[in-house]
Amino acid sequence: MQPKFNIDRPKVSDDEINKHKDFDNLVKQFKEQSINKAKSDKSWWKNNYIRYAAVIAGATVICTVTYTALFNKTKTQTANNDKTTTLKDQNTKTTNTKFINEPFEKIKVNNTSYKVDNSKGAEIKHPTGSKIKIPKSSFVNKAGEEIKGEVEILYREIHDQAEIIASGIPMRYDSAGKEFTFESAGMFEITGSQNGEPVFIKHDKPLTVEFSSTQTEDRFNQYFLDTVAKNWTYLKRDNPVLSPQQQPPNPSEAKQELKKLEQKYEPAIAAIPKRIDSVKVVYTKKIDKLEKPSQPNKPNKSSGRPQFQLDVDYKEFPELSAFKNAVFEIGSESTNYKAEMKNITWSSAEIEEGPDKGKNYILVLKLKQRVERLVVYPVLTGNDFADASKKYEEKFEKYKVLQAKRVADEAKLRAEMEAKQAAYLAQQQKIQEEYIKQKVRLQKEAELVITTQIKSGGVIPAITRVFNISNFGIFNSDHPCPRPNTSEEIQPMFVSNGAKEEIMPNTIYLIETNRNIVYTFTGASKMMIDSKIPYSMCILVGPNVYVVSKEEFARAVLKKDNNFNVTRLGSEVTDVYELKKAIGII
Amino acid sequence: MSYNSRYHHTAVQLHEEHLIIEAAKTDPNHFAPLYDKYYKQIFGYLYQRMDDKDTAFDLTSQVFLKALTNIGRYEFKGVPFASWLYRIAHSELMQLFREQKNKRCINADIGDLRFICEETQEFYLEEYIPLLKKVISELDPEDCQMVELRFFERRAFKEIGEIMDITENNAKVRMYRILEKLKKAITSPKKN
Known part of the structure; x- marks a missing residue:
C-alpha cells in the first residue's frame, strides 16, 4: 500500500504540543513498569552461565535432521489416543494479536487441530513426541461455565531458527530494561475454541504439556508470551527430564558435580549486585546530607519607573525585612498601570507573593468593584542601595565558597563510590570467569561420554520439558542472551546479480547457525557479530525473501567486504524445510 | 537552502547532556531536561510520517518511556542524545506500520x-x-x-x-x- 501524501498540512501549535507533555506521568509509568518487571522476573541470571553437560553439537545437528525428516514433511497425522477424535492441518494464526507478525506469505509453521471431549479429558500425543494432558472438565466459557461437548485445540511447535522466523514470534526479551535475544530450546503455541468462540482453562484444572525438545542442555527457563505487555514473562527454571532409556551414563554424578559448582559460585556472584547497590545507597545518602547553600537575592536598583511606598507588615512578609527603607517600583510587565492610579485613594492595598518568588510581589489595589493587580519590585536608592549591595556581595562570596566546597565534596564521594563499585565488578568478573572455566571442563567431560555412547550405537538424547499451563498462548523454554558486543561490527550492503543490484532490506534476520538464536533488525543496520560463530541471514524486501548463505557470510566477514551476495528464494518455496536448507541449519 | 541546525551541539552542550544522562540513569526524575528538550522534536518526527495526531502523541510518550526504561544501557558516543531517541522513534514507527500499513503518510510543503x-x-x-x-x-x-x-x-x-x-x-x-x-x-x- 502506498502512503498517503499531504501537501502543506497545517502545523501543530507549540501550545498543543506542550499540553501533551506530562513528565510526571512518564515517571509514574516507568515506576509501575519497573515494579511489574521485578515481580515477574525472578533472577533468571543466576543461571546465566549454567551449561549443563549433556549435549554436543553433533548430536544437536543429528537431532534437528531427524526431527525435520520425521515431523515437518507432513502435518496430517492420526492420534493414537482414543480420546482425540480428529486431526487436520491448519494455517490459521491462533494468537489474536498483531504483536506476532508472520513474515512470509507462504512459508508457515502449521497448527495441528485436535478435538477433545471436555467431559472426558484427553492425553494427546503430538507427532514430535510431545504430550498434552488434559484433565476432564478443564475448559470453561467466558462466563466461567463448564463447556459441554467437544473443544478444538490448535497446537504447533517451533524448534529451530527457520521456524522461529516463519512463526513471527518475537524473540526479544526485555529484563528490567535490558534487552536480550532468546536462544530457544523450543516453543509451542496452544489455543482452544468451540464453534469459533474462545474457551478458557479452569484455574484448578491446568493442562500439562510434556514438550519434546531436541536441545538437551539444562540451562533454559520457561516463559510465557504476554501479548498485552509485549514481553515474555518468566515462569520458572526449566528442569528437563530424560527418559530412562536415554539417560547418559552416570548422570547423577555429573549433576552432583554441577550442583556443587553452582553452590560454590552462584551465591558469590549473586552477592555482588547487592553490594554495588548498597554502596550506591550509602553514598547517595552521604551526598544528600552535604550542605546545600542557598544563593542570596541581589538587591534591585531603581530603574526610574513609577514608585510608591507602603506600610508593610513585616511579620507577614519576613523576606521584605531587608527592604525596610525600600520603595516599590511598578514592574514593566504591569501593562495595566496608569498614571491616574496614584491619585486614587484605594480602599485597600495588599501585597501577595509575586511570580518570581523573593524578587517581586503583586500589589492588589481595591476600590469598590475595581481591582487592580500590579507586579512590583522593592528597589533601593542612594546609600541604602550601596549598603545592600555591599551586604549582598559579602553573602555571595560566602555562598560561592560553600558551593565550591559542596561540589568538591560531592566529586570526592562519587569517586569513592565508583572505585568501590569497580572493585566489586572486577571481583564478579573474576568469579564468573572461573565459574565458566569449570563449567566448560565439566561440559567437555560429558560430551566425551555422550560421543562415546553415540559411536557405540546408543540413542540420540531427547528431552522432555514439562509445562503446567493454566491459560492458552505461547510458551517457550529459552535462555536469554545479550547481543554480541565484544567483537566485530559489520554494516552489510546486500547485492545480487554479481553486485549489479543493491537490495534495500525491510527486515534482516541474523541467524546463528549452530544455536537456536535469531537476531532481528529493521532496515539497514550496523550489527555486532562474533567472528568465531557461524552465521547466515534471511532478508525480507517487501514480499521477496533473500538469503545470505553461511559460506557467503563467512567470506564477506573474512574479506572485510561490505557487499554481501544474496540469493533470492523462489516463489515456489512454500515449505519451511526449504528455508532450513537455504539458511544452512540442515 | 539552509539546513536545520537545532540538532548540532557544541562540545560543552554535549558534555552537559552527558551529565544529565548519567544522572538520569540513577534517578528517573533527572530525565526531565531531556524530556523537555526533545519532546517537540520527537513528536515532529513521528507526526511528519502519519496523519493521526493522537497516535503521534501516544507514540511520542512510548518513545520516551522506552528511552527512560533503557537509559541504563545508553552509551555516550559523542553525538546528541537525540540520535538515540530518533532510532527508538524509528523502530516504534516501523512496528506501527507493520501492524497498520494505512497509518503511513508523507507530509511535505x-x-x-x-x-x-x-x-x-x-x-x-x-x-x-x-x-x-x-x-x-x-x-x-x-x-x-x-x-x-x-x-x-x-x-x-x-x-x-x-x-x-x-x-x-x-x-x-x-x-x-x-x-x-x-x-x-x-x-x-x-x-x-
Whole structure:
C-alpha cells in the first residue's frame, strides 16, 4: 500500500504540543513498569552461565535432521489416543494479536487441530513426541461455565531458527530494561475454541504439556508470551527430564558435580549486585546530607519607573525585612498601570507573593468593584542601595565558597563510590570467569561420554520439558542472551546479480547457525557479530525473501567486504524445510 | 537552502547532556531536561510520517518511556542524545506500520518539493507536483525516509547518518542515488 501524501498540512501549535507533555506521568509509568518487571522476573541470571553437560553439537545437528525428516514433511497425522477424535492441518494464526507478525506469505509453521471431549479429558500425543494432558472438565466459557461437548485445540511447535522466523514470534526479551535475544530450546503455541468462540482453562484444572525438545542442555527457563505487555514473562527454571532409556551414563554424578559448582559460585556472584547497590545507597545518602547553600537575592536598583511606598507588615512578609527603607517600583510587565492610579485613594492595598518568588510581589489595589493587580519590585536608592549591595556581595562570596566546597565534596564521594563499585565488578568478573572455566571442563567431560555412547550405537538424547499451563498462548523454554558486543561490527550492503543490484532490506534476520538464536533488525543496520560463530541471514524486501548463505557470510566477514551476495528464494518455496536448507541449519 | 541546525551541539552542550544522562540513569526524575528538550522534536518526527495526531502523541510518550526504561544501557558516543531517541522513534514507527500499513503518510510543503527540484538541478514547475508525489510514494521505505529527513525536515547528512545508523558518507551516496532516480522520473516525461 502506498502512503498517503499531504501537501502543506497545517502545523501543530507549540501550545498543543506542550499540553501533551506530562513528565510526571512518564515517571509514574516507568515506576509501575519497573515494579511489574521485578515481580515477574525472578533472577533468571543466576543461571546465566549454567551449561549443563549433556549435549554436543553433533548430536544437536543429528537431532534437528531427524526431527525435520520425521515431523515437518507432513502435518496430517492420526492420534493414537482414543480420546482425540480428529486431526487436520491448519494455517490459521491462533494468537489474536498483531504483536506476532508472520513474515512470509507462504512459508508457515502449521497448527495441528485436535478435538477433545471436555467431559472426558484427553492425553494427546503430538507427532514430535510431545504430550498434552488434559484433565476432564478443564475448559470453561467466558462466563466461567463448564463447556459441554467437544473443544478444538490448535497446537504447533517451533524448534529451530527457520521456524522461529516463519512463526513471527518475537524473540526479544526485555529484563528490567535490558534487552536480550532468546536462544530457544523450543516453543509451542496452544489455543482452544468451540464453534469459533474462545474457551478458557479452569484455574484448578491446568493442562500439562510434556514438550519434546531436541536441545538437551539444562540451562533454559520457561516463559510465557504476554501479548498485552509485549514481553515474555518468566515462569520458572526449566528442569528437563530424560527418559530412562536415554539417560547418559552416570548422570547423577555429573549433576552432583554441577550442583556443587553452582553452590560454590552462584551465591558469590549473586552477592555482588547487592553490594554495588548498597554502596550506591550509602553514598547517595552521604551526598544528600552535604550542605546545600542557598544563593542570596541581589538587591534591585531603581530603574526610574513609577514608585510608591507602603506600610508593610513585616511579620507577614519576613523576606521584605531587608527592604525596610525600600520603595516599590511598578514592574514593566504591569501593562495595566496608569498614571491616574496614584491619585486614587484605594480602599485597600495588599501585597501577595509575586511570580518570581523573593524578587517581586503583586500589589492588589481595591476600590469598590475595581481591582487592580500590579507586579512590583522593592528597589533601593542612594546609600541604602550601596549598603545592600555591599551586604549582598559579602553573602555571595560566602555562598560561592560553600558551593565550591559542596561540589568538591560531592566529586570526592562519587569517586569513592565508583572505585568501590569497580572493585566489586572486577571481583564478579573474576568469579564468573572461573565459574565458566569449570563449567566448560565439566561440559567437555560429558560430551566425551555422550560421543562415546553415540559411536557405540546408543540413542540420540531427547528431552522432555514439562509445562503446567493454566491459560492458552505461547510458551517457550529459552535462555536469554545479550547481543554480541565484544567483537566485530559489520554494516552489510546486500547485492545480487554479481553486485549489479543493491537490495534495500525491510527486515534482516541474523541467524546463528549452530544455536537456536535469531537476531532481528529493521532496515539497514550496523550489527555486532562474533567472528568465531557461524552465521547466515534471511532478508525480507517487501514480499521477496533473500538469503545470505553461511559460506557467503563467512567470506564477506573474512574479506572485510561490505557487499554481501544474496540469493533470492523462489516463489515456489512454500515449505519451511526449504528455508532450513537455504539458511544452512540442515 | 539552509539546513536545520537545532540538532548540532557544541562540545560543552554535549558534555552537559552527558551529565544529565548519567544522572538520569540513577534517578528517573533527572530525565526531565531531556524530556523537555526533545519532546517537540520527537513528536515532529513521528507526526511528519502519519496523519493521526493522537497516535503521534501516544507514540511520542512510548518513545520516551522506552528511552527512560533503557537509559541504563545508553552509551555516550559523542553525538546528541537525540540520535538515540530518533532510532527508538524509528523502530516504534516501523512496528506501527507493520501492524497498520494505512497509518503511513508523507507530509511535505510546496517549498520542500521546490527544494528537491533545485537539488536535481531542474526548474520547479507546478506540473511536477503529482509526479514527485507519485515517485516519492513509490520509493522503498528506507529511501523514502532519506527523502523525508533530507528535504522535508532539512537535516544534514551527519545527522541523517546518526539517525539511520549509517555513516555520513553512506548517507550521501544513498541520497545521490535517490536524487538520480527522482531526476530521471522528473525528466523522462518531458522527453517523451
